[in-house]
Amino acid sequence: MAPVIDIKGITKVYRVGVEEVRALRGIDLTIARNEFVAIMGASGSGKSTLMNILGCLDQPTDGSYVLNGSRADRLSAGALAEVRNKEIGFVFQTFELLARSTAIENVALPLVYSRLAWWGSRKRAREVLTMVGLGDRMKHRPNQLSGGQRQRVAIARALVNRPSLLLADEPTGNLDSTTSEEIIALFKRLHEQGQTIVIVTHEEDIAGHAQRIVRLRDGKIISDNPTLADPIHRDYLDRVARASVAAAGTAIAAREGGSAREGGGVSDGVGGGVGGGGVRA
Amino acid sequence: MTILRLIFQTAVLALGQLWANKVRAVLTMLGIMIGVGAVIATVGATEGLKSYILKEFDSFGPRKVWMDGTVPRSQRGRVSSTQYDLRISELLYIKDNAQTIDAITPMQFLSGTVRAGDEVRTGVSVTGMWPDWHEIEKRQAVQGRPLIWTDVNEVRNVCLVNDKAIAELRLDSDPSGDFILLNDRRFLIVGVIETKAVAQGFPGGGEARTELYIPYTTAIAMQPRDTANFALAQLKEAGGADEAKAELSSILRRLRRLGGEDENNFQVETVQSVIDQVSRVATGITVAAGGLVAISLLVGGIGIMNIMLVSVSERTREIGLRKAVGARPSVILLQFLVEAVVLCLVGGMIGLLAGAGLLLAVAAIPSSPLADAGVPLWAVGVSLGFSALTGIVFGMFPAIKAARLDPIVALRHE
Numbered sequence: 293m294a295p296v297i298d299i300k301g302i303t304k305v306y307r308v309g310v311e312e313v314r315a316l317r318g319i320d321l322t323i324a325r326n327e328f329v330a331i332m333g334a335s336g337s338g339k340s341t342l343m344n345i346l347g348c349l350d351q352p353t354d355g356s357y358v359l360n361g362s363r364a365d366r367l368s369a370g371a372l373a374e375v376r377n378k379e380i381g382f383v384f385q386t387f388e389l390l391a392r393s394t395a396i397e398n399v400a401l402p403l404v405y406s407r408l409a410w411w412g413s414r415k416r417a418r419e420v421l422t423m424v425g426l427g428d429r430m431k432h433r434p435n436q437l438s439g440g441q442r443q444r445v446a447i448a449r450a451l452v453n454r455p456s457l458l459l460a461d462e463p464t465g466n467l468d469s470t471t472s473e474e475i476i477a478l479f480k481r482l483h484e485q486g487q488t489i490v491i492v493t494h495e496e497d498i499a500g501h502a503q504r505i506v507r508l509r510d511g512k513i514i515s516d517n518p519t520l521a522d523p524i525h526r527d528y529l530d531r532v533a534r535a536s537v538a539a540a541g542t543a544i545a546a547r548e549g550g551s552a553r554e555g556g557g558v559s560d561g562v563g564g565g566v567g568g569g570g571v572r573a
Numbered sequence: 574m575t576i577l578r579l580i581f582q583t584a585v586l587a588l589g590q591l592w593a594n595k596v597r598a599v600l601t602m603l604g605i606m607i608g609v610g611a612v613i614a615t616v617g618a619t620e621g622l623k624s625y626i627l628k629e630f631d632s633f634g635p636r637k638v639w640m641d642g643t644v645p646r647s648q649r650g651r652v653s654s655t656q657y658d659l660r661i662s663e664l665l666y667i668k669d670n671a672q673t674i675d676a677i678t679p680m681q682f683l684s685g686t687v688r689a690g691d692e693v694r695t696g697v698s699v700t701g702m703w704p705d706w707h708e709i710e711k712r713q714a715v716q717g718r719p720l721i722w723t724d725v726n727e728v729r730n731v732c733l734v735n736d737k738a739i740a741e742l743r744l745d746s747d748p749s750g751d752f753i754l755l756n757d758r759r760f761l762i763v764g765v766i767e768t769k770a771v772a773q774g775f776p777g778g779g780e781a782r783t784e785l786y787i788p789y790t791t792a793i794a795m796q797p798r799d800t801a802n803f804a805l806a807q808l809k810e811a812g813g814a815d816e817a818k819a820e821l822s823s824i825l826r827r828l829r830r831l832g833g834e835d836e837n838n839f840q841v842e843t844v845q846s847v848i849d850q851v852s853r854v855a856t857g858i859t860v861a862a863g864g865l866v867a868i869s870l871l872v873g874g875i876g877i878m879n880i881m882l883v884s885v886s887e888r889t890r891e892i893g894l895r896k897a898v899g900a901r902p903s904v905i906l907l908q909f910l911v912e913a914v915v916l917c918l919v920g921g922m923i924g925l926l927a928g929a930g931l932l933l934a935v936a937a938i939p940s941s942p943l944a945d946a947g948v949p950l951w952a953v954g955v956s957l958g959f960s961a962l963t964g965i966v967f968g969m970f971p972a973i974k975a976a977r978l979d980p981i982v983a984l985r986h987e
Contacts, residue, residue, distance in 0.1 A: 344981050347897070349897060349980050349981050350981055369901070369902050370901040370902060370903065373896060373899050373900060373901040373902070373904075374899065374901070376896075376897060376898065376899045377898065377899020377900075378899070382897050382898065384984070388890065388893075388894045388897075388984070390891060390894070392589065392590075392593070401894075401895070401898055402898040402899055404578075404579065404582060404900075405895075405898065405899040405900045405901070405904060406899065410578060449898070453899075
C-alpha cells in the first residue's frame with residue numbers, strides 16, 4: 293500500500309528582507325499507513341515549517357510531496373484547501389475552537405466545506421464526539437468545557453472527515469499532566485483503530501508514546517528511529533527511571549528517619565527538579 | 574447546493590453576531606438606516622401626495638378642458654379684467670367647428686336669493702350653462718329631466734336643483750313641476766341632480782350646499798352681459814389633451830385676430846396637462862430623493878467597510894482555522910461578503926420600517942393629504958436592493974483581505 297506521506301528532497305527558503313532563511317535543507321521522509329510518529333526538534337530546527345508543509349498549509353520551495361498517493365506540492369490555494377479538508381486533521385496546541393459555536397458545531401465545521409448534506413454532517417459530528425467521549429457535551433460552548441474536553445472537541449473536529457493523516461502540533465502543550473495523559477491515551481486508541489498520526493512536540497514523555505521519533509536540527513533530519521531504539525529517548529527514559537528510584541529512596545529514608553515535615557519538603561524538591569530537567573532535555 | 578447552505582449558515586452566523594454586538598451594529602448601520610428611512614418617507618409622501626392630487630383632479634374629470642379669457646401680461650392694469658372674457662359667439666363657433674372636443678358649455682355664476690314657500694336662502698350658488706354641462710360634469714338628472722337646448726334657446730325660467738336643495742328648502746321629495754322664486758322670478762323646477770363632492774379649491778368645490786342650475790341665456794338675462802365667466806369642454810379622447818389645446822388655441826387666436834407676435838389673451842387648460850405637471854414634479858422629487866439615498870448609502874457603506882475591516886482583524890485566527898480545515902479563499906470571501914450584505918440589509922430593513930412608520934404617523938394626522946400614503950413596492954425593492962449592493966461593494970475590500978490571509982500567519986495572530 294502507498295505510504296501516507298512520501299517526501300523527497302524538500303527544501304523551504306524564506307526571504308526575510310534581503311536575507312534568505314533556509315528553514316528546511318533537504319528532507320526525505322516516508323510515513324506508512326497507521327504509523328504513529330513524533331517529530332521533535334528545538335525551536336528554529338524547522339519542525340514547524342515541516343509540519344506546515346505536511347499539513348498543506350505551506351508549499352515547499354523545492355522537492356516533492358505525495359500525500360496518500362496524490363501530489364500535494366505546487367497546488368493552488370484552492371486545491372490545497374481541498375486537500376486539507378479531505379486528507380488532514382489538525383490538532384493545535386491552543387485548540388482553536390470557535391468560541392461562539394457549540395461543540396457539535398465546532399466538530400461539524402470541516403464538513404461545512406465538504407460536500408456532505410446538513411443532516412449527514414450532524415450525524416457524523418455526533419458520532420465522532422461520542423467516540424472521543426463527549427457524547428453528553430454536544431451543546432456546550434468552549435467556555436463551558438475544561439481544557440481536556442476542549443482538546444477532545446478539537447480532535448473530534450480533526451477526525452470528522454476521516455482524514456488519512458492526523459497532524460497534532462504540541463497537542464498537550466496547554467494541558468496539565470493528568471489531562472495530557474488522557475489526550476495521549478486517546479491518540480493511542482485512535483492509532484490502534486488504524487489512524488495515521490504525526491505529533492510535533494518537544495516533550496520527550498509525549499514523544500515516548502509514538503512508535504517512531506524523527507529529530508530535526510537546522511532544517512535537516514538528524515535521526516529517525518523506532519522510539520525504543522532512539523538514543524536520546526533511551527537516555528531520557530534512564531534518567532526518569534533513576535529519578536524515580538532516587539525519589540522513592542528519599543521518600544523511604546524520610547519515612548524511616550526525619551520528621552514528616554522535613555521529609556515532605558525534600559521529596560517535593562527532588563521529584564520536581566528531576567522531572568522538570570527530564571522533560572526539558 | 575453547498576454554496577446555498579454556506580450562504581445560509583453564514584447569514585445565520587452573521588445575524589447572531591449582530592445580535593451579540595447590538596450597539597456596535599446599530600451605530601454601523603446608522604448611515605444606511607437613515608438613508609433608506611429618509612428615502613422611503615420621501616418617496617412614500619411624494620407618491621401619496623401625487624395620488625391625492627391626481628384623485629382630486631380625477632374627481633374633477635380627466636377629460637375636462639377649461640377655457641378662460643385672460644389679460645396678457647403686457648396689457649395688465651391697462652384694460653378691464655373682463656375685456657377678454659370668452660364671448661358666446663366664440664363658444665358657438667368652437668362648438669360647431671372644433672374636432673377635438675365633443676361637448677362645451679359656458680359657465681356663468683351668480684348668487685341669488687331663493688324662496689320656496691316660507692323657506693328663504695340667500696347667497697345660493699346659481700350656475701347658468703348649456704345642456705352639454707350634463708355630459709361634461711357627468712351629472713345627469715336623477716329625477717325629472719335634464720336641461721335641453723329648447724330651455725336655452727327660449728330663455729326659459731326653468732331650473733335644476735341639487736338634492737341638497739330639497740332638504741334645505743323643504744321641497745317635495747320629487748319637486749319636478751314645483752315653482753320656486755329666484756331673485757323674485759318664478760322658476761319651474763324640471764329636475765333634480767345629485768350633489769357631487771368636489772374638492773375644495775376647485776370651482777364649485779367645498780361643502781355641498783343648495784345649488785341651482787339654469788339655462789345660460791336665462792342667467793345672462795338676469796345679469797346683463799354676453800360673456801362667460803369661463804367655459805368647460807370635454808375632450809373627445811382622454812389622450813387628446815395636447816391636440817385639443819392646440820386646436821382651441823388656434824381657433825381662438827383666429828377669432829380674436831391675434832397676429833404672430835401677439836400674446837394669447839385667453840387660456841386653455843386641460844386636466845390632463847395639470848396631471849402631467851404633477852407627475853413630473855413628483856418624479857423630480859423622487860429622483861432627488863434617489864440622489865440623497867445614494868449619498869447616504871455611500872457614507873453608510875464606508876461605515877460598513879470600516880466595521881468589516883475590524884471584524885476581519887478581530888477574527889484573524891478564526892479565518893486561519895477555517896482555512897486550515899479546508900475553507901477555500903473563495904469561500905472565505907463569500908462568508909465576509911454575506912456578512913456585509915446581511916449587515917446592510919438589516920440596516921436597510923430597519924430604515925424601511927422607520928420610514929414607513931414616519932409615513933404612517935403623518936398619514937394618521939386627521940384630514941392629512943397623505944391619508945392614503947403608502948410605501949410603493951418598487952421603493953421597497955429598490956432600497957433593499959441598493960442596501961445589498963452597498964454591502965457587496967463596500968464589503969468586497971475587507972472580504973478580499975480575509976480571503977488572501979495566509980493560514981499560517983493567521984493562526985499565529987494574537
